[in-house]
Amino acid sequence: MNALHTSVHHSAVFDHPEMGEHENIVFVQDKETGLNAIIAVHDTTLGPALGGCRVWPYDNPADALTDALRLSRGMTYKNALAGLDLGGGKAVIIADPRKHKSVELMEAFGLHVDRLSGTYVTAEDVGVSPEDMEAVARFTEHVRGTSATGLGDPSPYTALGVFQGIKASAQHVFGNDDLSGRTVSVQGLGHVGFDVARQLHDAGASLIVSDIHAPAVLKAIDAFGATAVDPAEAHMAEVDIFAPCALGAGLNARTIPQIKAKVVAGAANNQLQTPADGIALKKRGILYAPDYAINAGGVISIALASPGEDDQVVREKTMAIGDTLSAIFKRAETENSTPEQVADTMAEERLAKARLA
Structure with a gap:
C-alpha cells in the first residue's frame, strides 16, 4: 500500500489556504481494493483526533484535500465546544x-487508520454505514460508533441535537x-x-423537503405530508427556518441574498x-446556528457511549446542545458578533486553557 500519487503537489499542501495548524496529513492508496484516501489530523491538544470517514466521488484529489482539511479543523472545534476530551481529524x-x-x-482503510497508532480515531460520516464501520473495526481498534464500542449508528443523536438546536434558535428569534x-x-x-424532518413533523x-436522491423525497412526502422542491432551491423557500442537512458551503454570496427564512x-x-x-447572514437579520455546535450529537454519542450501557448520559449531553446555542446567541448579541465567531472563541478558549495546563 503505497503513498497516493495525485495532482496534489508539495506546495499545494503546505501552502493550502486550509492548512492552518494541521499536525499530520496522510495520503493513502490500495491498488487491490481501489482505495484512495486522505486522512487529516488537525489537533490533538485535548486528546486523540476523532472525526468521521466520508466516502464521496470528488472531482479531483485537490477537492478531497480541501474537504479533509476543513472538516478536520471543524472537528477540533466541535469536540472542544462539546466538552469532549478529544482532538479533531477527518478522513475522506x-x-x-x-x-x-x-x-x-x-x-x-481500517488498516491505514491502525498505522496512525491511535492519533486518529475514525467513525461514520457521509457515504458510510454502520456496517462499513464494522469492516473498518476488523483491522483497527481506533474506531467508534460500532456495536462493540457502544451505541452503533450516531445519526439519531446528531438529529436529536439538531432538533434541540432548532428549538433554541426559534426561542431566540x-x-x-x-x-x-x-x-x-x-x-x-x-x-x-430524515430524522430531523421526522422530529419537526412530530x-x-x-415541511418542505429536498434531496438529490428521489426515493428519500418520496418517503418524506408520504410520511410527513411534506412538499418537495429542487435541492438547489431549498434555501429560497418561503419558510420560518431553513435546515441545511446535506453537504457544506451552501451558505454563500449567491444563496444568502435569496434566503427568506429568519x-x-x-x-x-x-x-x-x-x-x-x-x-x-447577520446583516440580513438571519440567525445562524453554528454547524459544529448544533450537529455535535453524533460525535457526543460515539465519544461517550459504552458497550452494554443505556444512552442516558449521551442523551443528556446532546440535549444540552440547545443550552450551548442559547449561550452562543446571547454572547453574540452582547459582543455584537456573529454566532460562529463566538462559537470559535469559546472553543479556542478551551484549547488555550488545555495548552496551559
Whole structure:
C-alpha cells in the first residue's frame, strides 16, 4: 500500500489556504481494493483526533484535500465546544459510495487508520454505514460508533441535537420554541436529515423537503405530508427556518441574498463558504446556528457511549446542545458578533486553557 500519487503537489499542501495548524496529513492508496484516501489530523491538544470517514466521488484529489482539511479543523472545534476530551481529524475516501464502496475497501482503510497508532480515531460520516464501520473495526481498534464500542449508528443523536438546536434558535428569534405552525425547509434527507424532518413533523411543523436522491423525497412526502422542491432551491423557500442537512458551503454570496427564512439551523458541516458569509447572514437579520455546535450529537454519542450501557448520559449531553446555542446567541448579541465567531472563541478558549495546563 503505497503513498497516493495525485495532482496534489508539495506546495499545494503546505501552502493550502486550509492548512492552518494541521499536525499530520496522510495520503493513502490500495491498488487491490481501489482505495484512495486522505486522512487529516488537525489537533490533538485535548486528546486523540476523532472525526468521521466520508466516502464521496470528488472531482479531483485537490477537492478531497480541501474537504479533509476543513472538516478536520471543524472537528477540533466541535469536540472542544462539546466538552469532549478529544482532538479533531477527518478522513475522506475518493469513491462513489453507491458504486465503488466494498467491504474490502473499508477493511483496507481500517488498516491505514491502525498505522496512525491511535492519533486518529475514525467513525461514520457521509457515504458510510454502520456496517462499513464494522469492516473498518476488523483491522483497527481506533474506531467508534460500532456495536462493540457502544451505541452503533450516531445519526439519531446528531438529529436529536439538531432538533434541540432548532428549538433554541426559534426561542431566540420568535420568543418561544413551539414549532407547531412553523414552516421548515429541510435540505438533504439522509439518515440525519430524515430524522430531523421526522422530529419537526412530530412537533407540528410544516415541511418542505429536498434531496438529490428521489426515493428519500418520496418517503418524506408520504410520511410527513411534506412538499418537495429542487435541492438547489431549498434555501429560497418561503419558510420560518431553513435546515441545511446535506453537504457544506451552501451558505454563500449567491444563496444568502435569496434566503427568506429568519433562522438557518441544520446538520450540514461547513455550511458557510467563507467567514464573510456569516457576517452577511447577520446583516440580513438571519440567525445562524453554528454547524459544529448544533450537529455535535453524533460525535457526543460515539465519544461517550459504552458497550452494554443505556444512552442516558449521551442523551443528556446532546440535549444540552440547545443550552450551548442559547449561550452562543446571547454572547453574540452582547459582543455584537456573529454566532460562529463566538462559537470559535469559546472553543479556542478551551484549547488555550488545555495548552496551559
